[in-house]
Amino acid sequence: MSDKLTIGKLAGATGTKVETIRYYEQIGLLPAPERSAGNYRTYEDAHLRRLSFIRRARDLGFSIDQVRELMGLADRRDQSCIAVDVVANQHRDAIRRKIADLTALANELDVLIDSCTRNTVADCRIIEALAPSG
């Protein structure tokens, strides 16, 4: 209801940086707003809603392209939302895979770190483990 926001107000209202908003405009993620007499961007409530959507999706780790896709789907309100479900599922699965990768990595590091006897570098197990043939 509070129309006509400056870019700074919009940034504050959504927890986004001013530069990021201009960037989103540049890549066509957020539509370019009207300009004031002094060439300032003047945002309306529609922009605020759009940017909130973007922020939330980005916070959930969706890529810019996925956000674009989700917004495209969200605008076709009479269609089935199965496509939305698919995007969300793909993203969740990718995250689960990344968690598995990182867990394996952390475990390997645990082994390395536990083997450290804190002597000199010459017989450091961590360095040894990294350098295959010393």
Next chain:
Amino acid sequence: MSDKLTIGKLAGATGTKVETIRYYEQIGLLPAPERSAGNYRTYEDAHLRRLSFIRRARDLGFSIDQVRELMGLADRRDQSCIAVDVVANQHRDAIRRKIADLTALANELDVLIDSCTRNTVADCRIIEALAPSG
């Protein structure tokens, strides 16, 4: 023992791409080798060892800067290896934090996805959750 590798052989021996090796040379991570008459890079065993170290550390998720630091420490063989331990610990902790973040994210997505009734987009809970006052 098998001296004088071409960049392609070195790449094959370490599982690195040729372009990546040239990149490592450019940023000063791997020392520039001698050149043949035809201006080809000619690598020696020392390079092979160095690159293997780099690869292994990178595979464990260490950043380029951390690899640089670890190599610097590895070369001072009479020093204490506590500094090595510190770098490894910092990295492991950062990974654990990232895992926690991603787990929270995946759980949020689970809730969203479970709420999807596969009806129209107009009453899609996923879209609703993204758009705060849609």
Next chain:
DNA sequence: GCTTGACCCTCTAGCGACTAGAGGGTGCAT
């Protein structure tokens, strides 16, 4: 000896998603 094809060279630009900085204009309060 000439061609083919695999390999090598340099240089530049691109990816994702911003972030930072230079160099300047606007708007409002004192």
Next chain:
DNA sequence: ATGCACCCTCTAGTCGCTAGAGGGTCAAGC
């Protein structure tokens, strides 16, 4: 009228590569 916070555009930097253009080298086969 002066100061200051805010806004504008444009360019370049971040990280760790990757890809492509446009060329040179080398060994093998005919």
